[in-house]
Amino acid sequence: MKVLIYEGSIELVKKSGIGQAIKHQKKALELLNIPYTVNKKEDYDIVHLNTIFPNSLMMAWLAKRKNKRVIYYAHSTMEDFRNSFIGSNLLAPLFKKWITFCYNHGDIVLTPTDYSKHILDHYRIKRPVYHLSNGIDTEFFKPTGEGRQRFRKRYHIGEEEKVIISVGHYMERKGILDFIKLAEQMPEYRFYWFGYTNLHIVPAKIKRAIQNKGANLYFPGYVSRQELRDAYEGSDVFLFLTHEETEGIVLLEALAAKIPIVVRDIPIYKKWLKHNHTVYKGKTIDEFSQLCKGLLEKQLPNLTANGFDLASERDIRVVATKLMKFYHA
Structure with a gap:
């Protein structure tokens, strides 16, 4: 088994919680002794997607065509998109539709907490949604x-x-x-x-x-x-x-x-x-x-x-x- 941790547009999120979550996923795979790569040109069996940018959606499509397993991490909801940037409240309903469309391209959807799972359960997500903490390196x-x-x-x-x-x-x-x-x-x-x-x-x-x-x-x-x-x-x-x-x-x-x-x-x-x-x-x-x-x-x-x-x-x-x-x- 080999995992692709897709890092498309990483520069946009590396200073955010999503950036830290990606680091934690790498650490988790190292602890499990599971090989991983960040190079989409290498062979892989499972891909982790952490963002809702168009390039991540394209990666999901490409992975599906190759019969690879897609795990979509749902770090974002409409609720936590509100009150963020200029115009975010106006765009929030469209944001909800977009992330739902993205998450539906995973085989499963992972979200950090039972609370966020409860929110996503009320979206029109057709894939199984599970909760798994982003984790923390206590050491x-x-x-x-x-x-x-x-x-x-x-x-x-x-x-x-x-x-x-x-x-x-x-x-x-x-x-x-x-x-x-x-x-x-x-x-x-x-x-x-x-x-x-x-x-x-x-x-x-x-x-x-x-x-x-x-x-x-x-x-x-x-x-x-x-x-x-x-x-x-x-x-x-x-x-x-x-x-x-x-x-x-x-x-x-x-x-x-x-x-x-x-x-x-x-x-x-x-x-x-x-x-x-x-x-x-x-x-x-x-x-x-x-x-x-x-x-x-x-x-x-x-x-x-x-x-x-x-x-x-x-x-x-x-x-x-x-x-x-x-x-x-």
Whole structure:
């Protein structure tokens, strides 16, 4: 058995969660000792498709003509396409039709969570849909003590200064506007947002908010995986205010890095993340502020050990074992 991990248009997604998912798929295959290639000209038995660009659809057609098995990873839904880029809400219904058309060209469809599977079950997808986590390399993100020093030295942060971070594109869906508002209301703490989106394609209100940020809010942009690992270890709270996700790879990373976490209380995390047990959940700016302050001032229990246990359930080694059965589903 040999697997083709199709990387058409990889430059467009390599800095996103899809890019990380592709890396995790390679890691999973290495753990399983299954040969793989990224060269579509080589022979293969199964192809992994991760994007909904036209070239991926063409790859599905070509694979079908050669009687190869097609596994389509459904990282995107109409629901998480909304509130992303300029015009995304207007285009959302068309986006739903397009991704449904793409996913129907797989033999099976894999999506990261039971929540996203539930959403796709209401689309007109004629192929079997299963859920399988994107996975997380817990060994890589496990804190060592050195990462905190590197992070604070790199950004000139004093040991006693408190730091709140988040990671993602500059999207309203990701909660960036609330993050900026919290930074304004909590000037005694440092806020860092890692990730980047070209400001030409984001709505004007987000562009204005970023350009008018306060002095305690920093946008370092996209950083390497190693630097992001240091940021998790060197910060005091991971604040994930996303409104909609199919899973949230950066959340898995934060759980593995054992950093205290505050998330928005949204449906995808209703059953998986337990409030006051693995993370803290809020729904309003005031609740987010209170929870962050409670963690920063050591007034709330540290839940990171429970969070790490949860991340371990989705460790890439566990995911790799589960992946095998879908090759024959």
